[in-house]
Amino acid sequence: MVPSIETIASLGENESLRRTISRLNLATNALVGPGDDSAVVAAPDGRFCVTTDTMVEGHDFRLDWSSGFDLGWKAIASNVADVAAMGAKPTALVVALCAPGNTEVAWLEAFADGLREACLALAPEAAVVGGDLTTAQQVFIAVTAHGDLEGRQPVLRSGARPGDVLAVGGTLGKAAAGLALLESGNRDAIASYDELVGVQLRPQPPINLGVAAGLAGATAMLDLSDGLSRDLARLCKASGVSANIESNALQGYQAMLEQAAQAIGANEVNWVLHGGEDHSLLATFSPEVQLPRGFKRIGTIESAGEPSLRLDGHPLEIGGWDSTR
Amino acid sequence: MVPSIETIASLGENESLRRTISRLNLATNALVGPGDDSAVVAAPDGRFCVTTDTMVEGHDFRLDWSSGFDLGWKAIASNVADVAAMGAKPTALVVALCAPGNTEVAWLEAFADGLREACLALAPEAAVVGGDLTTAQQVFIAVTAHGDLEGRQPVLRSGARPGDVLAVGGTLGKAAAGLALLESGNRDAIASYDELVGVQLRPQPPINLGVAAGLAGATAMLDLSDGLSRDLARLCKASGVSANIESNALQGYQAMLEQAAQAIGANEVNWVLHGGEDHSLLATFSPEVQLPRGFKRIGTIESAGEPSLRLDGHPLEIGGWDSTR
Numbered sequence: 001m002v003p004s005i006e007t008i009a010s011l012g013e014n015e016s017l018r019r020t021i022s023r024l025n026l027a028t029n030a031l032v033g034p035g036d037d038s039a040v041v042a043a044p045d046g047r048f049c050v051t052t053d054t055m056v057e058g059h060d061f062r063l064d065w066s067s068g069f070d071l072g073w074k075a076i077a078s079n080v081a082d083v084a085a086m087g088a089k090p091t092a093l094v095v096a097l098c099a100p101g102n103t104e105v106a107w108l109e110a111f112a113d114g115l116r117e118a119c120l121a122l123a124p125e126a127a128v129v130g131g132d133l134t135t136a137q138q139v140f141i142a143v144t145a146h147g148d149l150e151g152r153q154p155v156l157r158s159g160a161r162p163g164d165v166l167a168v169g170g171t172l173g174k175a176a177a178g179l180a181l182l183e184s185g186n187r188d189a190i191a192s193y194d195e196l197v198g199v200q201l202r203p204q205p206p207i208n209l210g211v212a213a214g215l216a217g218a219t220a221m222l223d224l225s226d227g228l229s230r231d232l233a234r235l236c237k238a239s240g241v242s243a244n245i246e247s248n249a250l251q252g253y254q255a256m257l258e259q260a261a262q263a264i265g266a267n268e269v270n271w272v273l274h275g276g277e278d279h280s281l282l283a284t285f286s287p288e289v290q291l292p293r294g295f296k297r298i299g300t301i302e303s304a305g306e307p308s309l310r311l312d313g314h315p316l317e318i319g320g321w322d323s324t325r
Numbered sequence: 326m327v328p329s330i331e332t333i334a335s336l337g338e339n340e341s342l343r344r345t346i347s348r349l350n351l352a353t354n355a356l357v358g359p360g361d362d363s364a365v366v367a368a369p370d371g372r373f374c375v376t377t378d379t380m381v382e383g384h385d386f387r388l389d390w391s392s393g394f395d396l397g398w399k400a401i402a403s404n405v406a407d408v409a410a411m412g413a414k415p416t417a418l419v420v421a422l423c424a425p426g427n428t429e430v431a432w433l434e435a436f437a438d439g440l441r442e443a444c445l446a447l448a449p450e451a452a453v454v455g456g457d458l459t460t461a462q463q464v465f466i467a468v469t470a471h472g473d474l475e476g477r478q479p480v481l482r483s484g485a486r487p488g489d490v491l492a493v494g495g496t497l498g499k500a501a502a503g504l505a506l507l508e509s510g511n512r513d514a515i516a517s518y519d520e521l522v523g524v525q526l527r528p529q530p531p532i533n534l535g536v537a538a539g540l541a542g543a544t545a546m547l548d549l550s551d552g553l554s555r556d557l558a559r560l561c562k563a564s565g566v567s568a569n570i571e572s573n574a575l576q577g578y579q580a581m582l583e584q585a586a587q588a589i590g591a592n593e594v595n596w597v598l599h600g601g602e603d604h605s606l607l608a609t610f611s612p613e614v615q616l617p618r619g620f621k622r623i624g625t626i627e628s629a630g631e632p633s634l635r636l637d638g639h640p641l642e643i644g645g646w647d648s649t650r
Binding site: 043056 | 356357360361362363364365366367368369370371372373374375376377378379381383384385407408410411413417419420421423454455456457459460461462463465467469470471472474479481482483546547548563
């Protein structure tokens with residue numbers, strides 16, 4: 001009997017992979033692309049940045065909320081943000097996908113479309129150059145992204161100094177708002193604030209701001225994956241400094257979320273301070289530096305010593321996301 | 326209540342990762358190691374090789390057969406083999422691990438020990454430079470490995486030419502024999518042939534033969550992950566050639582497996598022809614070339630045209646492993 005719906009199991013690994021690969025954009029940096037034991041990628045700088053991240057069904061996403069396209073998009077976005085957070089330009093990615101054997105190939109093709117469109121939108125010189133496909137009970141996505149520093153020094157988490165300006169490039173709290181809307185099950189609210197849901201499902205990290213921050217001499221940088229408070233605490237710990245966030249500077253971010261919060265009885269302040277998955281860039285700059293266009297000042301780095309977070313001078317508890325709990 | 330056994334969930338992501346990272350060997354090529362958004366790895370050649378592969382509980386391994394150490398070892402071995410198969414020297418890896426929250430940290434530490442020991446044994450200049458840890462229902466391991474071509478051209482699958490010698494570096498059929506022994510449940514046989522079980526659990530691919538093959542001018546190469554017949558068919562298809570295996574040349578591999586096969590009523594010829602997971606190297610060389618020490622001739626590449634496999638001139642069916650079925 002010929003199955004009426006093509007699945008990964010009915011087509012087999014080779015054909016399923018071929019269908020997927022044919023939908024990807026081409027990497028300008030790939031000297032050898034998909035199909036051999038390894039890809040070969042240009043590293044004109046003589047170094048490369050590399051980062052890896054996983055997304056697990058039920059833990060990081062739900063298949064009834066995220067389409068295949070959404071997941072492909074998010075897998076790219078969250079990983080190129082980690083490359084951008086070093087001040088590097090994304091060049092190439094490899095993607096490992098595990099999915100149940102009865103997954104429709106149409107879903108896989110939509111996933112590949114999401115990979116392609118996210119590369120083209122966020123990091124047009126980057127592309128998927130290799131991958132792996134296997135079956136599992138859960139959908140599991142592991143992406144490794146690479147970047148080129150173009151001769152610059154990498155921007156580490158550890159370089160923030162007292163007196164530096166603390167700044168954010170990108171959205172703050174929108175992805176958390178989108179998640180809360182989905183979790184609320186409130187269809188009217190979800191429909192009314194679909195832009196926020198869209199940021200949760202298909203984040204739009206400002207990848208080009210990573211290079212801009214590096215060129216401007218950012219002293220430290222990381223990507224906001226687990227929430228402002230938690231990620232800022234990481235930056236402070238790595239740098240051995242404290243930080244003070246100015247609540248005035250957060251009002252603009254909160255204002256954009258206020259109505260959605262009211263609609264589902266939530267607090268937009270928590271989304272901005274502790275909400276993850278925007279994959280925006282948090283960076284510190286010497287006070288003499290003019291912030292690159294797209295970065296907004298939200299506070300300052302304070303005295304060295306035991307790292308601590310403050311909001312308008314008062315202690316700020318760390319919220320956000322620990323991926324193992 | 327304080328839990329009596331430390332688990333990933335009880336310790337949290339940060340502390341669990343810290344424990345793991347502290348057990349890894351240091352990468353001589355890592356300019357920035359674990360702990361930032363990305364690692365930074367030297368690529369003196371101005372290019373890098375990159376390959377990714379996943380291992381899924383229940384699909385690729387069983388936790389009652391493989392220890393944490395075994396899985397860490399195998400994750401490294403199977404991935405550096407894909408780098409070696411390009412003729413490159415492994416330099417750096419990133420590892421993503423998903424495991425149930427109640428996984429003991431002692432298991433995680435053994436996994437890290439396996440990562441370290443496999444690097445030191447198989448590719449001593451390589452090390453894990455970054456990773457990710459999250460919880461899932463199944464254990465998933467995704468590894469991305471990188472290599473340096475040291476100025477050489479990559480050895481692709483597509484370069485085999487009629488008249489070339491077909492050669493293998495490393496074991497053939499041992500990993501499949503080990504798997505069959507485990508599957509037999511025959512404790513006496515498992516104990517008697519523990520070397521074969523060991524190759525299944527902790528493969529020993531001859532990583533240095535990848536560079537040796539590249540230096541000797543290998544025309545094509547791949548790593549034997551899915552079995553000689555299936556992987557040779559891939560090489561033939563990519564190169565547009567046919568291949569003939571000489572059964573005489575396989576007798577040495579079979580002889581080492583004969584007793585184990587008898588003990589569990591299996592056929593060692595199938596293991597040698599179709600068994601996967603040895604991660605040995607299959608390469609082709611011009612007939613004028615002296616094979617690098619460690620490679621053994623097993624056949625020849627024949628006329629171009631519709632790719633086909635033969636054994637002593639007779640058609641050979643493809644066996645082995647399709648990871649989606």
